[in-house]
Amino acid sequence: MQSKKFLVVGTAGHIDHGKTTLIKALTGIDTDRWEEEKRRGMTIDLGFAHLELPSGVLVGIVDVPGHEKFIKNMLAGAHGIDFVLFVIAADEGVMPQTQEHLTVCEVLGTKKGIVVLTKKDLVDDDWLELVKEDVKEFLEGTFLEGAPIIPVSSKTGEGLKELLEEMDKLAAEVEPKSSKGILRLPVDRSFMVKGFGTVVTGTLLSGKVKTGDTVEILPEGRRVKVRGLQVHGKGVDEAFAGQRTALNLSDVSKEEVGRGDLIATSGYLKPSTMVDVELTLSKDADLILQSGHKVHFHHLTKEVEGEVYLVDRDELLPGETALAQVRLKGEVVPVYGDRFVIRNYSPARVIGGGKVLNPLPERRFRRRFREEYLSFLSTLREKDKKDIVLSYVKKFPGALSPEKFVQLLNLTPEEASQVVKELVEEGELLLSGGELYPSEFFTDLKEKLLKAIETYHKEYPIAEGINKESLKSKLSVPSPILSEAIRELLSEGKIEESGGILRIKGFVPCEKGTYFEIPVRKAQELIEKKGFSPPETKEIAEELGISEEEANLIVSYLVNRKGYRKIADFIYSPSAIEKVKEILREHFKKKGTLSVGEFKDYLGVSRKFAIPLLEFFDSVGVTVRQGNERVKGEL
Known part of the structure; x- marks a missing residue:
């Protein structure tokens, strides 16, 4: 069970302003992992360290590169941080990457931070005060306005105690990430460990993971087992949200999983090549953004090329915020509210960034859909969970289950179920067959169902009614919701059912005064004329010049309403059946048994007619078969 508070702290700042040296002074860990980094004296890729604050809070520290050439590596590590150590060298002050890193932190939604003036030992007090004033001015209007400014010397250790105290104060204010949701761990490193296999690392954004769990590698969708776990270099049985975590995965090579992939609980998340977003163009961007603008899209640890299409305007000026759709050349696995950078x-x-509103757009935005898009995205922007669920369900009736809102609304499975349950209880939604429908959809469906049955009665007045499969095809709705509507209409007494056939309550098939009046009469005449060698349905259609579908309806009508019998494929009139019964009565007065040959001779028919007819009389108990002969039954 999780017993301590875990936070993730990121560093940000211009190249060679002392981020890596500061982390080593605080933790004793050198985050420059690569020989090239040590040789060049600059962080190229992400580095990681950890320490325990005086209060006992455990902190994972992400050391990111400051050089502009490695900004994409910085972006891979900037997600998921609880607060930032914003590093500015006292001897140089604000520099180009200082501004760029500040922009990244702002668009990723970073709320808290501490400004660390490094290399204090290289300047005098007067210069340090000038730099402080310059930094305060630079940070006006940003999330770091009013943040503590702590001068330190990583070389002498001066100021480190004060920095740790400020970190502790800030850590007490930060709400830890929730371990209640599904597992989401964006992979930032993948490597092989001899004797263990593939290991991936990342910051656990939500949920928890245990040794032995089966997890999903996205966007590929491959399921693998977790063989082992480490947190801050120590083996554990379980890792929680907020922890820097290493997972030893089974049956996967390091080439098959890497930076940009997501380790997640199976079955909840889907990848996408489009996202609908709220986008802010940085006030420092030196361009005007128009639809079709090409960008590098950074989401969690993934970088994908894409194009931006504005929804609510034709151009976006620096400092402005707009609704937009980003179309990507690769897949990302976004969740509602996720932050991104472009x-x-x-x-x-x-040049900017923002947050994901719709992680799974169903189609590309087109100008002709602008009003519809604006209405939908505006609801997503409002953040009311119930309104968003209703908006989605109305847009996609029968296509969403409660579990889909784990991704669409960034909820835990339990929260998604609860929101849906409340909307169902309030009469706003109907849950049928695991899928959601708005209540008005169900009301409309019942009306459409009644109309479809009534229309069928008008088109085929001699039919008993319409079967459920035909109704399903006509209405294009899944079986569960159709069955639900049928059950309700039956209970309301508006329709009735017999043998899977539905009809309006009180409806009685009739040929009088309809298109079928003459074909029914002609069919009866034909069947009577044929006597003991009656026609099949196909023959009736050919003789009357009607379709087989119409002939089938006529036959069903005659059988259900006029006492005709369909035996095998042959249609017998009531009078023919009575005549055969009379022949059988006369025979059994004279003789106790009846052979097939005798029966054929009586009727003057072939075995093709005689055998099915005898089997019919056996089935209704008029005759009883004994070997190859019949004896009298209930005649």
Whole structure:
């Protein structure tokens, strides 16, 4: 069970401003992993360290590169941080990547941070005060306005105690990530460990994971087992949201999983090549963004090329916010409310970002759909869970289960079920066959169902009614919701059912005064004329010049309403059946048994007619078969 608070802290700042040296001074861990990093004295890729604050809060620290060439590596580590150590060297002050890193933190929704003035030992007090004032001015209007500014020297250790105290204060204010939701761990590293196999690392955004769990690698959708876990370099049985976590995965090579992939609870999330978003263009962006603008899209640890299409305007000016759709050349696995960053395609610099509103758009945005799109996305922007669920269900009736809102609304499975349950109890939604429908859809469906049956009665007045499969095809709705509507109409007494056939309550088939009046009469005449060698349905259709479908309806009408019998494929009139019974009575007065040959001779028919007819009389008890002969039954 989780017993301690875990937070993730990120560093940000210009190249060579002392981020990595600061982390080593705080934790004793050198986050420069690669030989090239050590040789060049700059962080190229992500580095990780950890420490325990004086209060006992455990902190994972993500050291990100400051050089503009490695900004995409910085973006891979900037997600999921609880607060930032914003590093500015006292001897240089604000520099280009200082601004770019600040923009990244803002668009990713970072709320808290501490400004760390490093290299204090290289400047005098007067200079330090000038830099402080310059930094305060630079941070006005940002999330770091009013944040603590702590001068430190990683070389002498001066200021580190004060920094740790400020980190502890901030840590007490931060709400830890929830372990109640599904597992989401964006992969930022993948490597092989001899004797163990593939290991991936990342910051656990939500949920928890245990040794032995089966998880899903997205976007591929491959399911694998977790063989082992580490948190901050120590083996554990379970890891929780907020922890820097390493997973040892079974039956997968390091080439098959890597940065940009997502480790998640199976069955809840789907990848997408489009996202509908709320997008803010940075006030420092030196461009006007129009639809079709090419960008690098950064979501969690994934980078994908894409194009931005504006929904609520024709152009976006620096500092403005708009609704937009981003179309991507690769797959991402977004969840409602996720933050993202966009960089200009060329030159590749950070120009803005925002949050995901619709993680799974069903179609590309087109100008002719603008009003519809605006209405839908505006609801998503409002953040009311019930309104959003209703909006989705009205847009896609019968296509969404409660579980889909784990991704569409960033809820835990339990929260999704609860929201749906409340809407069902309030009469706003209907849950049928695991899928959701708005209540008005169900009301409309009942009306359409009644109309479809009534229309069928008018088109085929001699038919008993319409079967459920035909209704399903006509109405294009899934079986569960159709059955629900049928049950309700039956209970209301508006329709009745017999043998799977539905009809309006009180409806009686009739040929009089309808198109079928003459064909029915002619069919009766034909059947009477044929006597003991009656026609099949197909023959009736040919003789009357009607379709086989119409002939089938006529036959069903004659059988159900006029006392005709369909034996095998042959249609017998009531008078023919009575004549055969009379022949049988006369025979059994004279003789106790009846052979097939005798029966054929009486009727003057072939075995084709005689055998099915005898079997029919056996089935209704008029005759009883004994070997190859018949004896008298209830005649």
